[in-house]
Amino acid sequence: MSIPPPSGPQPSQDPREPQGPYPAPRPQGAYPPAQFPYGGHPGLAPYGLYGPYGPRPPAAVNGVAIAALVFGVLCFLPAVGLVLGLVASRQIKRRGERGRGMAVAGSALSSLGLALWVVSLATGFAADVWEDVKEGTRGNGVLALRKGDCFDSPGGLEGWTAEADRVPCAREHDGEVFAVVSVPDGSYPGDDTLTDTADERCYGLRDGYVMDRWALPATVDVYYLVPSRESWDFGDREITCVLGNQDAQATLTGSLRRDATTLDSHQVTYLEAARVLNDALDKAPAAEFVEDDLPGHKEWAARMATALAEQTRMLRENQWPADAERPVRDLTAELDEAEGEWAKAAAAGDADTYYEHYDRGWDLVDPDGSVTARKALGLATTPPAYDEETERDPDSGGMRV
Structure with missing residues (x-):
């Protein structure tokens, strides 16, 4: 038997038409044309922004x-x-x-x-750039300071600073540059190593700038500016040696330079000869008493005799001005005698014999003996003064304060 269809609209039997309780299809042309955003076309997801679940955001930028x-x-x-x-x-x-x-x-x-x-x-391009940087700071930076420059620094000569205003040496100033030392390239050596290098090199170069030790006030000391870690990374390889007042907040007035740029040829010759003896005097043995190191003292006496021979040779070879000729000749005669005494001290077989010749030799190189010659040459005539008076101990042959 057949079952009659239910009342009401009957579903189509055409399998191509949708089944179920849907509204009847509209006639062809009743729908508006399909819209595809961003200029897309049917069957294409525009710009890849469409997935199985509809539109999705773009991928994040890394x-x-x-x-x-x-x-x-x-x-x-x-x-x-x-x-x-x-x-x-x-x-x-x-x-x-x-x-x-x-x-x-x-x-x-x-x-x-x-x-x-x-x-x-x-x-070396980086080094050239560093030089350009220094030139750009010239006039107000420590990087551009050069030998002979006098300058002021905001904090005096204490602590770290990058500023230095160059001023005429005739007026008050904090410091005077007497040498600029280059250090080897490589990794940053550290503050302690740079300070040790500066201490050794700067003190060694001081006499080249101030040839006349008698002209250097006792209140003047040596300072130095060393590269920081930051400036090292940019190519800074210079240690700046500076003369300043022992009181870092005090100032100097006038240049301390005493070399070939400020002295005449006769003054330079005399001071170069004097430096030979000064260098030997600076190498006195560490042992204070001769008995503790007779060989060491004898070796030093031999160096003294050699230095005196060289000094007198230099003094004799120069043609001195008329006013200075006789004073220099008299000084040379005393130094000849001193050479003989130091040579005998170097050959001494015991401490007593050493003392005998040492005492005579020391008296003959007494600074007061050169005052007349210095005055004739226009050099400083007052021996260096120190905070504490130094005198010779006649019993030991050494020096005591």
Whole structure:
């Protein structure tokens, strides 16, 4: 038997038509034409933004890639930019993020910057840039100070400073540069090493700037400016040696320079001869008493005799001005006698014999004996004064305060 269909509209038996309780289809042309945003076409998801669940947001841009591009464009720390670019490329591939172009560009620019750094170091270009920096700061920076410059510093000669205003040496000033020392290239040696180097080199160069020790006030001491870690990284390899007041907050007035630029040829010759003996005097043995180190004292006496022979040779070879000829000749005769006594002290077989000749030799090199010759040559005539008077101990042959 047949079951009659239910009352009401009957579903179509055509399998091509949708089944179920749907509204009846409209006639053809009743729907508005399909709209595809962004200029898409049927069957295409525009710009890949459509998935199985409808529209989705674009992939995030990799932050490391952005950083790599920044480092590459600015060309500082190029090695960092190169590493960031490589890391970003791996992250982008693994996470499906955007920014591959920025990562590649950052790596390329950083590689170029790294190559330029290597070339600049190999060719000395960095050193030239450092010289340009110093020239740019000339007039108000410690980096541009040169031998003979007098300057003021905001904090005097204490602590760290990057400022130094050059001033005429005739007026009050904090310090006077007497030498600039270059130190070897390489990694930063540290503050202690630089200070030790400065202490040794600066004191050794002081007599070259102030040839006449008698003209150097007892209140003057040696200071130095050394590279900081930051300035070292930019190519600073100089130690600046400075003369200043022992009281770092006090000032100096007038230049202390006494060398060939400020003295005449006769004065220079006399002071060069005197330096030969001064150098020998500075090498006295560490042992205070002769009995404690007779061989050491004899060796020193031999150096003294050699220095005196060289000094008298230099004094005799020069043609002195008429006013200075006789005073220098008399001084040379005393130094000849002193040479003989120091030579006998060097040959002494016991301490008593050493003392006998040492005492005579010491009296003959007494500074007061050169005052007349110095006055005739226009040099300082007052022996150096110290805070504590130094005198010879006749019982030991040494020096005591």
